Amino acid sequence: MGQCWTKACGQEKEDVPPTFGLASGNVFLVKSMEKWEEKMSEASDSGKIMVVNFSASWCNPCRTAAPAYHELADKYTSIIFLTVDVDELAELSTSWDIKATPTFIFFRDGRQVDKLVGGNKQELQKKTANIAESTRSLG
Numbered sequence: 001m002g003q004c005w006t007k008a009c010g011q012e013k014e015d016v017p018p019t020f021g022l023a024s025g026n027v028f029l030v031k032s033m034e035k036w037e038e039k040m041s042e043a044s045d046s047g048k049i050m051v052v053n054f055s056a057s058w059c060n061p062c063r064t065a066a067p068a069y070h071e072l073a074d075k076y077t078s079i080i081f082l083t084v085d086v087d088e089l090a091e092l093s094t095s096w097d098i099k100a101t102p103t104f105i106f107f108r109d110g111r112q113v114d115k116l117v118g119g120n121k122q123e124l125q126k127k128t129a130n131i132a133e134s135t136r137s138l139g
Contacts, residue, residue, distance in 0.1 A: 029082075044109055050082065051106055052082045052084060052104065052105045056087055069081065072125065076132050102118070
């Protein structure tokens with residue numbers, strides 16, 4: 001479904017509040033490399049799954065996918081859900097080869113196990129459910 005490759009896909013960055021739909025409830029906004037390392041260590045040390053939404057405030061598909069992402073965070077409380085603004089943490093986004101937004105990366109034990117590019121809500125729900133179920137069957 002929808003994805004953004006450039007700012008032309010959505011509104012100009014200045015037109016949208018900087019954290020629109022990025023963080024609330026069980027979804028944490030990562031604003032620094034230190035916070036990223038902290039959350040990555042937390043997930044790895046605890047054996048938790050982590051889902052990271054690489055997003056941008058100007059990206060309409062990101063804004064459309066945000067409610068589904070938050071619903072998943074409310075449903076799967078044992079999973080760590082993060083949002084990274086690709087403009088605020090460009091270095092991190094580049095290191096994970098983020099070419100379009102939204103991009104969702106799924107981690108288990110600190111390693112990437114899956115990836116979804118684009119705002120396909122059904123696919124996001126399916127991938128999250130599958131990784132949650134596979135972890136339950138391992139435990």
